[in-house]
Amino acid sequence: MDDVILRVAGINKRFGGLQALDDVNLEVQRNSVHAIIGPNGAGKSTLLNCFVGRLAPDSGTVMFDGTSLLGIKPHQINQAGVARVFQTPEIFEDESLVENVMIPAFAKRDGAFSLSFWSRVDGQKEIRDQAMAMLEDVGLAQKSEQHAGSLSRGDKRRLELAMCLVQDPKLLLLDEPTAGMSRADTNTTIDLLKRIGNDRNVTKIVIEHDMHVVFSLADKISVLAQGTVIAEDVPDKIKGNPKVQEAYLGGAHL
């Protein structure tokens, strides 16, 4: 098996006069946590959107486990094994927590569309058990029958994580997983993400502003500035990289 799960080569994306991504190359190792950091406007979210079919790059290739992710729809990318956590949690606010997790479990089992209108949801014991076990895993089992809209932001994030993980994705994309969280919530989330990395074979790509999160999670860090990768290394070496310090802090020490 190829050790590189995601191979991004020569990605360019231009919005009018702005070169958002300029010849981006990236290789993500299987079962690793790869962080993409960079100052505001560096092109991190644009890059992520190119992985999931939300944006089409002007040129370049995105190969995931041997198949191209370009030119196919978001649901097909997910069915291929890529799940995504959004900056603002995207959940089914009107449904209960357990239903929120059952929906992706059904999608994994039955595919992108299934006209299963004669079977009963409450007869699907294995799907419900799977969802409940997942909620247990992220610490939301007691709230399983609540409406998801009533959750706190940190809980919504954990729910979204559960919704992604119940599908056993090969690749999990995390867009600022701790944005807007308290320090305590942030630490819980870090622990959760670390734990999930250990007992499942999930490769993770994390986009993050919070250096504390990045340095406690990442195996490897790519630094993006003005649409190009200016550095790629293990966390300890990134800290001392002068180019990174220049881009981030205008020369001050991290």
Add this chain to the structure above:
Amino acid sequence: MAQHKTLTPKKSTPGGDLAMFAVFTLAVLSMPIWLDPIGAAYPDLLQKFAIFGIFATGFNILFGLTGYLSFGHAVFLGVGSYSAVWSFKLLGMNPIPAVFASVAIAGVFALAIGFLSLRRSGIYFSILTLAFAQMSYNLAYSVLTPITNGETGLRVLQKDPRIFDSEAGSTGPLIANIFGINITGYAAFYFCAIFLIIAMYISMRIFRSPFGMMLRAVKSNQNRMNYTGLNTRPYTLAAFIISGMYAGLAGGLLSITDPLAGAERMQWTASGEVVLMTILGGAGTLVGPMLGAGVLKYFENIFSAFNDQRLAEVFDFLPTALQEFMIFITGPLVGSGWHLTLGLLFMIIVIFLPGGLAEGGQKIFGLFRRKPASAAVETSHTQAAE
């Protein structure tokens, strides 16, 4: 965020659903009895309750579950009506082929209109469906006159082929009949009621199924659905076709109970009416839309028939001066002013009961079990404290 319910959602069980459905079936079949005290137990109106109950129940599968507000569903009602009359004309007065024809042809129309309209969502979807409905309405009056018979309306004639009627009823009255029973009056009501019961059962299955869950997910968050590996388009299209077939069935039954189809059934007011019924009864609830249809048809038929003389009888027990005053007050609300009552009722419901009549019913039901509910809250608090 205040509108989010933090309460535990109700869990359904197969047994509970079956019991509920049995009660529903009994209630529908005994409508001629329990609707008698409010003067609604005559066959014409009962048929309308059943037929528009089917229409609204089907519309709810699209609007109530997926949130896509179609403003042109009357086109399927019209298509169903024409199909049924054509079935009579070609195949004879048996209502069964007419039912199949109206459901199938409405389904084909729904596939075409849904496929195009569902490329957009929100208000643009509504406008597209409205445009298709108005187009069909105008076509029925103009170029499609050979099929629809234009303004006169399509009816069955003695000289029509009616191939399966050739020996028996070719000279008989042109009324739908099955096993020798003429589909008029109470027979027609029971014929429609059977379909209402079947329609409600299918709707219940959809509500409880993974498919129904996905339709609710469409309403809740389409973006998340796509990134969860679900293709939303076939789900919305399937919901659109199913609700179109329900409307076709309702249209077919309209023609079966009275074999005359006119284009006015496709007018935008008819499309608006089903939206009104669904919201009035409670969009997204199982029986709400059917209740809404019943209320609307009741107002249309009973309130509109009231006049000052009838009001005088109602307020007869009051002193003359007060009686005249009450007639003065309520006069504009009945007779030709029944729309005013309906409008007021609609406003009151939308403002105070956004969940419609179904929510109102649940609240009243809840009053009787307030005690155990609050006890449950207390126990959950103590559990939390532990």
